[in-house]
Amino acid sequence: MVGPVARCFAFLIDLVIRGIILAALSLASVLLGFAGIGGGFFLIVLFVIEWLYPVLFEVFARGQTPGKKLLGITVVNDDLSPVTLGSSLVRNLLRTVDFLPLFYLAGLVTMLCNRRFQRLGDMAAGTLVVSTPASPASIEIAEVVPLAPPVALQRNEQTSIIHFLQRSSQLSEPRQQELAAILDGITHEAGEDGVDRLHRIGAWYLGMR
């Protein structure tokens, strides 16, 4: 669930994009002649941008307007399935009410009053705005020769040793030695050798052969 700040930024970005589209269109209309066909076309596009800009993007661009995409947030139904045309339409038409009395005050207040950060339109449409994090990269581990542990360890102990190996690049050498020293009853080594031995046991538990 995404709070008001990210959503506000996404909205502002979209506002700028809408502004640019409108500016480009007014220019085109002036060239085409605002009076006739150009003017009618302009008014229809004005209407579409005013009311349907978010709907079109949410339905056809997988729940993301350009602003939302930049902020890494997505509109979904509250069962996390992709937003449908109907719910997108409802949530965006009701934007008018969320805007009241000024600058989305009603929307902000309702968002802060419920645990799912839904504005009024989201409540009626049954939609949520969620963040779409990128998948983390797989953890790279230095090549070490695996070593079978001298004693049988329990599952959580094994996991600790694996994590020790995986996070070794984030820990300073003295800190690693300090941590390894706790287990010198198993490794029977101290200092760098203890760390090295723990890494090798970790590699064995990870399944390296």
Place this chain on the structure above:
Amino acid sequence: MKQHEFEAEHRGLWQRVDAALEKPTQENNAEVLAEHYLRLCQHLAIAKERMYDAALVEQLNNRVLGLYREVYRYRAETRLNFYAFFWRDFPLAIYRHRFFILVAFIVLVLPGLVAGTWAYVDDEAIYSVLDSSDVRHMERIYDPEARKLGREREADTDIYMFGFYIKNNISVAFRCFAGGLLLGIGTLFVLFFNGVFMGSIAGHLTRLDYVDTFYPFVVGHGSFELTAIVFSGAAGLRLGFAILNPGQMSRLDALRQAGRDVVPMLYGIVLMLIIAAFIEAFWSSSAALHIAVKYSVGALLWLLVLLYSFSGRRHESR
């Protein structure tokens, strides 16, 4: 099984899933997706249970989420069916909203009639609704001496007016609907205000005896336009009523239910107003057509709209 063996065994499948999620346009057929989804759910559960590292769990979790989205996107896209909408969903939605439609109709028409009568009797009445320049302007448009009928002709072309009506009328309908969220008060206000506005104009023009220019102009598109405005009012009132009287549900659930139920109404309203704008721009404004033709076509359109609006009941009693 060690983590590395697990990864090695399933890496092929994961790469295929990633490729399928990367290019969602390719033929992701539903059965394959569902199969992948089940497998990945299992992998995620295993990875969590065996406490494999956080990055792997997170990656699997994101694959599961992505597949879930793909599976349901499939459903969302196959759902739009114009035929079913036109012949069943929309009339049925109208039938189910009949109580709200009646209320919206009364709130639009009653003030309209009162204001209209007042404007018909009292020459000054119109000035409490419109300012004097607007009144003068309107009188000029419908003056029988004028050749071309219609509202403000900033431009001569009908296409311009088509765009103008689309933007104006659909915006009014959308606002009328959205106002329903304010416990229905916003909707009632929009309906009441529009009723008074249209009523007094009609009354005033009738008083001036501009009957032969005004009524043939409005009769054609009025069928679609007025009905659509009443429908948008009904949809708005449905939202407000759900909050006021949620029945057995929580207020939030009642509102969500209402939000789902009004969707066919919204589609219908937009369609009707596009038709209305089309008629208003290209038919109603035509000065070449005889008044009798306009009245007959107008009557026919009203008949069609009303017949259609009252046709929903048979879908309910299944």
